[in-house]
Amino acid sequence: MDTLPLVSVVIPNYNYSKTLPKCLDSLMNQSYKSIEIIFVDDGSTDNSVEIASAYPCRIIQTKNNGVSAARNTGVANALGEIVFFLDSDVALFPDAIENTVLEFQKDPSLGSVCGIYAKEALFNDSLVEEYRTLQGYYWRISSEGYVTAGFFSLGAVKKSVFNELGGFYENLNNSEDIEFGHRLNLNYKLLLTRKVMGNHDDEHELRQLARKMHERARQRVPFYFHRKKFTKGFETPLRGIGMLFVGMSNVLLPFSFFSPLFLLLFLGCLLLFIVSDFGQYTFVLKEKGFFFTLFFIGTHWIITSVCFWGFVRGFLEFFTSRKFRLKYKYGE
Template sequence: MHDQPFVSVVIPNYNYAKTLPRCLEALQHQTYKHFEVIVIDDGSTDESVEIAKQYPCRLIQTRNNGVSAARNLGAAEAKGEIVFFLDSDVALFEDALANTVTAFEEDPTLGSVCGIYAKEALFRDSLFEEYRTLQGYYWRKSSEGYVTAGFFSLGAVRKSVFMELGGFDRRLNNSEDIEFGHRLNEKYRLLLTSKVMGYHDDEDEFRKLARKMHERARQRVPFYFHRKKPTKGFETPLRGIGMLFVGLSTLLLPLALVEASMLWGFLACVLVFLLTDAGQYLFVRKERGLLFTLYFIAMHWAITAVVFWGFVRGFFNFATSRQFRMKYKYGE
């Protein structure tokens, strides 16, 4: 009789034929062996289904309903005491499942254990992807500990807790992690730990990430209004101040192009932005050198500007659209 907890690895997938083999291969090399793999293919139009059939997993095909619905379906089908949600563009370190189980066993108050992405990308597709990979690693690594925002691209939940909470909000496919994490924290604790890690194939184009981050920021406005609780994790007050100064700098930049005196105001805003997250840039300087750090700063300023205007758009939508307020009234 097996005395180790059984783990169900649930992988939602939509058109990730490029990364799915690496994801499934990494699971075959886990040091922890008492688990099953469930792939929920969410209506892929590429070769994902054929790829999944080549690996030891249970494949469930659905029409395209979004990641939240796919995860909920996988959890309902799971036989394990622990449900480990894993995106199909992530390849786990070989000790990830073992360390997850250990964390649950050591702390019975935990409802969830979430991991972080490695500082190396799964595929090095572009310089921009290297920016995003290092940035994501640093923010999560510097936020280790008990948090309120979940990261269920590689995060586990006790199945009993998941079913008690009713799963992810199907209306959300961009901010479902943070909403579920806050609901979970009302009764349980959520641990973010670098002992659970995986290589991630992040966005490799500015346009793709900008669209995603803008919409995520827009959706979070009603969350902050309705929940009335701060998010504990990488969204620190200092980083919030930095974002405000980035927003101001975007207003000053066009003025600086026609009025030289405005340039000093723009540069002052950028300086405040840098100081509010100085540790991040020192980390990048150590990892990749000065030239890449300058590129990193430029990209991070631009993405932060996109996020700022996403929040502005969200506040406008919240004030003018009852449909927006109700549609994104999280957890209700």
């Protein structure tokens, strides 16, 4: 590599002492050495700051203002040409930052390079986490290329581009990635690539995952209305149709216990839901076998149902709450 631009790794953190050592160890083992580490602890009550103090990083402490504000604070203190955002529950592959810099050097039109979570969890604590890890991996791998949604738990932005765009909207702590990605795409390209990869510690409890996905779906509604288009990448038309079949199956399920006709209709909707993303299930079957695939299908139906009702709630709120309706319009 002819030049070695400084890469500022910004790590927002809130009570991730479990995963933090692996996250920071992965930075110590990067093949690319021209980095600085900016650790923004957002009011943790565990020993995260103590752990970070054992590593060569600059520590900034804030008062639980959310991930978007923590990332913005990190960039404001960054010296590098490239800012690499890394959540504290992700451990990078050794070549991740080097490959990121190479992608920027190959294509000057890139404003951002985002990575993909590996198909192996950082800590595999449950079958639910195994489901979530494989599902996230497949959706991102199948979307590899130029996209509009960012993944800034594991992604880089040119600092000049970040400053030009004004950073993340700090009121968005569940959909800030897609919003920032769409603004970036107005003048730059965003690359999603498997060359930048890390292991992620995902949710391992179904209730916790369902709550997160419901809220994420709810917040998508005003975003779509104001941007007037879906994100380019893993949100495919077929997957959208699949969600509609899940919604129909939710309505049919109570009646299916009393009527063979409704049971048949429910099973038909379930089959169409599976067909709408068939590649995902064949991937899981090859990776984990038949019985886990059955578990995967059932769990994915539950999570997709939760997302469907999140969208329904979002639509109702969009038409009844001016504050929610303007959430993405002004970034306030």
